[in-house]
Amino acid sequence: MARPSVAEERTRQIVDATIRTIAAHGITGASLERIAEEAGMSRGHVRHFVGNREELLRESARRFYYDDTEGESILPVGTRDIAGALDFLFSAEFAAPGNENAVVLGFVEAARSDPVLAGLLVSAYQGTHQALEVLLTAEYPGAEAGACASVAYGVVGIALHNVFLSDIASAATGTATARAAAERLIATLG
The missing domain is CATH 1.10.357 (Tetracycline Repressor; domain 2)
Incomplete structure (x- = not known):
């Protein structure tokens, strides 16, 4: 089985940290600095792998809503x-x-x-x-x-x-x- 790319692993790590940060601090408290700290990375690494905060929130929402579902629904597979x-x-x-x-x-x-x-x-x-x-x-x-x-x-x-x-x-x-x-x-x- 092929190993996931480092970029995919890092993106998943950052998205998971984003979701934990929103849960703990709300959306306004989910700054790139706080997310980077939660992910154990620098802010620059976060931006490198997922882009700006807006792009990060979008990617986090995609994965939050669709990772365990079939298509565009919150119902599970x-x-x-x-x-x-x-x-x-x-x-x-x-x-x-x-x-x-x-x-x-x-x-x-x-x-x-x-x-x-x-x-x-x-x-x-x-x-x-x-x-x-x-x-x-x-x-x-x-x-x-x-x-x-x-x-x-x-x-x-x-x-x-x-x-x-x-x-x-x-x-x-x-x-x-x-x-x-x-x-x-x-x-x-x-």
Whole structure:
């Protein structure tokens, strides 16, 4: 098996350090200096391997959202049906408060002033809507035109509401309630 290039190894190291830095210090605290320190490199090395801060945030978002997924969706590889999608979107891991939520919020904040980064985030969530729509259409082939798309949008909205609320409220009861709401919404298709 071929060994990954040094550039790829360093880029991965820097992206991982960027994500940890955003989680710990927020997007405004994720300076190139702080990221370089977290990566154990000089600022010059960070710039050499990934470019400026804007390019670094874009690459970090790409890898954060798409490394464990198929295409442009936040659903993990292997999600083949609605039950699997719900198991992921309403899992303890997905809803857990903490660092991943802080990173997502950091990317959302940065996307407000970076249209390319905004496009990456919009693509990830719209891709999730579309993936759910495909799964719903397969499970409910007799549903009204457009209904599966609307329900998919609603399910993602419920899941994200649950995730972001879990940072400030109990995920223990909220996640079960959120999943039940998503299941009720899906049941309207049958």
